[in-house]
Amino acid sequence: MFDSLSDRLGGVFDKLRGRGALKEQDVRDAMREVRIALLEADVALPVVRRFVDQVTEKAIGQSVLRSVTPGQQVVKIVNDAIVEMLGGDTTPELDLNAAPPVVIMMVGLQGSGKTTSTAKIAKLLKEKQGKKAMMASLDVNRPAAQEQLKVLGEQVGVATLPIIPGQQPTEIATRAMQAAKLQAIDVLLLDTAGRLHVDQQLMDEMKAVAEISRPQETLLVVDSLTGQDAVNVAQSFAGEVELTGVVLTRMDGDARGGAALSMRAVTGKPIKFAGTGEKMDAIEVFHPSRVANRILGMGDVVSLVEKAAEAVKVEDAEALAKRMEQGKFDMNDLRMQLKQMQSMGGLGMLAGMMPGMKKAKAAMAASNMDDKVLVRMDAIIGSMTPKERTNPALLNAKRKIRVAKGSGTQVQDVNKLLKMHMEMSKAMKQIKKMGGLKGLAAMFGKGGLDGAMPGLGGQGLGPGAGGLPGLGGGGGAPDLSKFLKK
Incomplete structure (x- = not known):
């Protein structure tokens, strides 16, 4: 953005x-x-x-x-x-200190991503803070709005209030409060109705729901792709409802970003969450300092490490570390790394968070390199037999042709992947010669290596960087520069 x-x-x-x-x-x-x-x-x-x-x-x-x-x-x-x-150095957090059930009321115009954001926040509270959450849809105007929230609730594993046809928003809110108390719910999220534009009926309905539920948090959901109109909408809501924060959706889009930069200054309310994709886990707590660093090309290493910690399983990292100690690295290991890169947001997301990687990211764009590269490489490895993945030396000319046909690629693509694997295997053997990971860590501590990521323009991270967690543990990300989009 x-x-x-x-x-x-x-x-x-x-x-x-x-x-x-x-x-x-x-x-x-x-x-x-x-x-x-x-x-x-x-x-x-x-x-x-x-x-x-x-x-x-x-x-x-x-x-x-x-x-x-x-x-x-x-x-x-x-x-x-x-x-x-x-919004300043402090990261705005949800106020969940009131007696349960703590009510979070979601407001905004129709089409801003309110229902999806409700489910994302519920999932976040459940998985990151261990809260028992419940969601209730108060949208009786939009067709299938209540059914949509029910389906999303099943996806994220969060309970939703049973639907009773014909009930009005205030009646649903009353029933939701009673159900939350009976079921010992920690957080109750109310997904209110939206309109195509701000009108008095919308505001009156929200005020009536607020009087019944007395929300601890009232979050305004706005679509960042709407630009200055999002700021106008925020001003309209702030003048009618006591907002406590803003949720910006579609922050992964190609809008110019003015709404995000203007929202806090115009409304005086903190941006608490940012939607970064369509998946249910594609939402982030909004950190002003990290966003500022991204804007000025300084990267966001903290968020990068957090994503790596979420994407990498401890047992997988430990198993890979043991294999690296022994100088081993086969196609199964490479495939695991590629999947981790995909789960962390892909090449563009990773490059955008790396300090000094702005030129490398531009080079990737100029070369038409995108996340399909990772998918194509995974398809090549998937077309190999288990023995071939363990011992790539078995891949002779005939086998390469079979693998290329099975993955929908060319033989030269298979050769490029094998060459990349060979280079990484050599790096693993070098780690073994240096005394394993402890020896490598000692060299990084002395500034002996610059932590450059092979294939991304040699942009180092500075002494002691140590590579990306889960992406080789010091070997850096695989060299993807040869796998350009066709």
């Missing part, structure tokens, strides 16, 4: 970093370009004005202009200002 803005700001800061000293006019010229970049990203004009004025005032201070690295100082000031614009 922020790629275009990130590119524009990156160009501005590259000019500043390249200069040994800065003058006040240099800073003002750079801020003029920043202003244009934010406006092109669809950030609200009042927000842009406050942002630029704040940054300019701090950036033209003597402590910056006379510092050893004035360009980097300006970048830090801009980063801090973006963090503040998005």
Whole structure:
């Protein structure tokens, strides 16, 4: 979502970093370009004005202009200002401290992703915080809205209030509160009805439900792809209902990102969650500092490690570590790594979170490399027999032809995969020679290796980076540069 803005700001800061000293006019010229970049990203004009004025005032201070690295100082000031614009250093959390059942009321326009977000948050509360949750649909206007929530509840393993045809939203809310108390529910999520536009009937209905349920949290769900209209909707709701937070959906889309940057400043309410895909686990707690780092091309290593921890099973990591100690690495190990990369969001997501990987990500896009590469490689490995996966040396010319036909690829693709596997196997043997993982860790601790990821432009992560967890444990991600999209 922020790629275009990130590119524009990156160009501005590259000019500043390249200069040994800065003058006040240099800073003002750079801020003029920043202003244009934010406006092109669809950030609200009042927000842009406050942002630029704040940054300019701090950036033209003597402590910056006379510092050893004035360009980097300006970048830090801009980063801090973006963090503040998005909500500050603290990560907003749901207030679940009230006596159960704690009520979370979901509001928003029709089509914003309200029902799906309700199920995602319920799943998050159940799996991450161990809460016993229940969902209830109060949408009696949209056809099959209640059935949709029921189906989603079955998918995520969260109970839903049984449907009684003909009941009105206030009656459903009353019944949901009674059922939640009887079943000792920790959190009750109410999915209210939406409209195609803001109207008084919608607001009156929400107020009536709020009086009955007395929600601890009232979350406004807005579609970030709607740009400035999302900001207008947020303003309308904030003027009528006591909002406690915002949920931005479709943050994985190709919108310009202005809604996300404007929402906190316009409504005064924190962004608590961001929807990042269609799957039920594609939702993240919104961290202002991490989003700011992504916008400025600094990466988001913390989120990357969190994704790796979720994607990698402990027993799989331990088994791979033992095999690496022995210098072993077969096609089954490679296949496991490819699946882990897919579960972590794919190549684009990983590259976007890696510091200094902006050029590598651009190179991947220019080469038409996408997540289908991982699928195609997995198909090739899947077309091999168990013996061939364990011992790839068995793959002669005839077997390669069979594997290529079985996976819908070409023989040269099979050869490329085998070559990549051979290179990684050599790396595993080198680890064994260095004394296993302990020896490798010692070298990283001394800064002997730069942690570069093979095949991604040699962009290192700096001394002691140690590679990605679950992706080779120091060997880095597999070299995918040869597997370009046809």
